[in-house]
Amino acid sequence: MSRRGLLYFTLSEIKPRIWFMLAGCNFRCRGCFRPARDVDGTSLTPEETLKKAEQACLNHYGELATEAIITGGEPSISKEYLLSLIKGLKKKGIEEMVLIFKRFICRVLLMKRK
Numbered sequence: 251m252s253r254r255g256l257l258y259f260t261l262s263e264i265k266p267r268i269w270f271m272l273a274g275c276n277f278r279c280r281g282c283f284r285p286a287r288d289v290d291g292t293s294l295t296p297e298e299t300l301k302k303a304e305q306a307c308l309n310h311y312g313e314l315a316t317e318a319i320i321t322g323g324e325p326s327i328s329k330e331y332l333l334s335l336i337k338g339l340k341k342k343g344i345e346e347m348v349l350i351f352k353r354f355i356c357r358v359l360l361m362k363r364k
């Protein structure tokens with residue numbers, strides 16, 4: 251079972267949107283200001299991460315988030331973890347997701363199956 255360090259969640263005040271700040275990065279940008287590059291965070295499986303995210307959203311919003319942003323650090327260090335996290339978020343009703351990789355931002359609209 252894959253695990254990643256999670257530093258913290260950030261919950262938006264604008265709308266139910268959750269940021270996942272994952273620990274660890276295999277890149278070395280000059281001028282990096284992210285603590286995520288060097289700090290380990292709390293080691294969690296994707297299922298544990300989703301459970302904590304759900305609890306945080308219910309405590310703060312009283313409902314689950316509809317948008318998620320996954321960043322770090324580098325989200326793709328563990329593909330297995332990242333894919334499980336994305337699939338789990340989709341199951342929990344996330345409709346739009348933004349992945350922030352090294353220098354790229356990828357916006358994903360998750361379509362509901364009928």
Ligand code: SF4
Nearest residue numbers: 275277279282284323
């Ligand atoms: S990808 Fe992000 S976390 Fe990694 S070194 Fe660059 S700025 Fe820092």
